[in-house]
Amino acid sequence: MLSAILITYDDEDAIREAYGLCEAAGYKVDKLVRQKFLNKARYGIGEGKMLEIKEISDRIKPDVLIYDEILKPSQNYNLASKLKINILDRESLILEIFERRATSAESHLQIKLAQFRYEMSRAKEKVRLAKQGEQPGFMGIGMYEVDSYYNDIQNRMKSVKSKLEKMGKQRALHREARRRVGLKTISLAGYTSAGKTTLFNLLTGETKQESPELFTTLSTTTRKVLIEKDPVLISDTVGFISKLPAYMIEAFKSTLEELKYAEVVIVVIDISDSEMELRKKYRSCLKTMADLDVDQERVIYALNKSDLAEPDQILQKAEFIGLTNSKKWVPVSAVTQQNIPKLLELVKKMISAPPQQIKEIPRKQDLSKFYEQDDD
Ligand SMILES: Nc1nc2c(ncn2[C@@H]2O[C@H](COP(=O)(O)OP(=O)(O)OP(=O)(O)O)[C@@H](O)[C@H]2O)c(=O)[nH]1
Ligand SMILES: [Mg+2]
Structure with missing residues (x-):
């Protein structure tokens, strides 16, 4: 089982549900961090907390950080570049669970479609950041490739959609x-x-x-x-x-x-x-x-x-x-x-x-x- 640091709300019910989601996705929670607010502008959490988590993360070296809220692509990027670990927000965590559990052809396609949409929204944000010069290069590739990357996702999305439409x-x-x-x-x-x-x-x-x-x-x-x-x-x-x-x-x-x-x-x-x-x-x-x-x-x-x-x-x-x-x-x-x-x-x-x-x-x-x- 992979290990995780879990950041969630300071509320027993939220914690229980977040543990349930982690477990369903196949992660063992090594460290729980409770927070009152998870929607601060830059990192979701405050800067001080982020530094605290960095210390913990450097020490226990988890496989991922699970963030029990929906992170904007920029927040995800900011956190990941400071902490240097893979971040899974609530959305991608749920997607992972769905992926593990899918059995029917239709549910596989539905998850694929959801993943493409997730990827698309992230890709758009990355391009926006790249244009502002905040994130030089785009996953190590240039602007020309960004276009073809876009088109590629779009084409694959179309094919999934038409299959789903038939179903x-x-x-x-x-x-x-x-x-x-x-x-x-x-x-x-x-x-x-x-x-x-x-x-x-x-x-x-x-x-x-x-x-x-x-x-x-x-x-x-x-x-x-x-x-x-x-x-x-x-x-x-x-x-x-x-x-x-x-x-x-x-x-x-x-x-x-x-x-x-x-x-x-x-x-x-x-x-x-x-x-x-x-x-x-x-x-x-x-x-x-x-x-x-x-x-x-x-x-x-x-x-x-x-x-x-x-x-x-x-x-x-x-x-x-x-x-x-x-x-x-x-x-x-x-x-x-x-x-x-x-x-x-x-x-x-x-x-x-x-x-x-x-x-x-x-x-x-x-x-x-x-x-x-x-x-x-
Ligand atoms: N005590 C009690 N437990 C129940 C009852 N109905 C379901 N459960 C338990 O609740 C848990 C969830 O039940 P499921 O039937 O899998 O729930 P579900 O709504 O189909 O859940 P998902 O498929 O995950 O969306 C299981 O551990 C069940 O045994 C009930 O009437 N009384
Ligand atoms: Mg069920």
């Missing part, structure tokens, strides 16, 4: 076929490690991998089950995480997009989390769903792991994050199976409600919109 069309065809035979889809969504796969396995009798590690599931699995006598499809999806940059959601859009077309979206929430943690994750779920155009009318919140919390605590927490009576929610446990019939009852009600207009955006228009975004 997206395939999905649209599958969706259409399902719709024609009247098969409804229920999608499980939610923050990573909330228990989506555990619930999925319980409902479908599957044995997909569930684990306390973050981002266990990276590709969508769909199974047919019967709710009473009606066949429906249930899908398990990739988990959300806070501070996931928009382009990464874009890269995973074709899989996550299934949420938009599902008749029911069960958002799985880990109710055993602390109030602050819950609120952070809940907000991040809401934001991701808004980005994906998921209609809140079709959402059921499953407050999972309720075996780990007292009933009145659950109520209080639900209220705290803003799950009022206007929203559909039910405490469940995918382990003890508590309240699963109640969850299914809610699902059934939602499915058998008079068919609503589900907006099918023409595939082509939809995709071209996201093509235009990545080149700026």
Whole structure:
């Protein structure tokens, strides 16, 4: 296992999540540095702290420095050139995890696309710095090569995108076929490690991998089950995480997009989390769903792991994050199976409600919109 210095916020929940991410990416944390602020202009951290870390780093010689925030390319460059070690910010750390975990052809392509976008944004910044004379040369190459480097990434991006587009069309065809035979889809969504796969396995009798590690599931699995006598499809999806940059959601859009077309979206929430943690994750779920155009009318919140919390605590927490009576929610446990019939009852009600207009955006228009975004 590679070793790391981890810099994160001075907050137990943030530390726990950051350790989870490091572990999932295959790094052992040799030294933890807690900071109140991680977004200072030059290095992310203050200059004094940077010098302190340099001393530690020179002494323990870790393989990388993991920075649990999104660093601007210039900050990344400044830190790396002072500390002389490889820096992984939150974005690239998540990318590494995705890369390790990807199993399906589609998820490999999605990660590639995200990596290209990451590289592109860094490359642009490097060119900007080179032009200002702050960073002489560009990875040891001249301006002419910069252009060809750009073009190269762009071409490779195009090829990945067109492959993903084909897969997206395939999905649209599958969706259409399902719709024609009247098969409804229920999608499980939610923050990573909330228990989506555990619930999925319980409902479908599957044995997909569930684990306390973050981002266990990276590709969508769909199974047919019967709710009473009606066949429906249930899908398990990739988990959300806070501070996931928009382009990464874009890269995973074709899989996550299934949420938009599902008749029911069960958002799985880990109710055993602390109030602050819950609120952070809940907000991040809401934001991701808004980005994906998921209609809140079709959402059921499953407050999972309720075996780990007292009933009145659950109520209080639900209220705290803003799950009022206007929203559909039910405490469940995918382990003890508590309240699963109640969850299914809610699902059934939602499915058998008079068919609503589900907006099918023409595939082509939809995709071209996201093509235009990545080149700026
Ligand atoms: N106590 C308890 N633990 C649960 C429950 N549901 C899931 N877990 C545990 O929570 C951890 C995460 O579960 P997963 O089902 O892998 O979570 P996930 O949402 O699929 O996570 P990703 O695929 O990583 O996004 C596992 O260790 C499960 O055993 C529950 O109802 N009660
Ligand atoms: Mg999972």
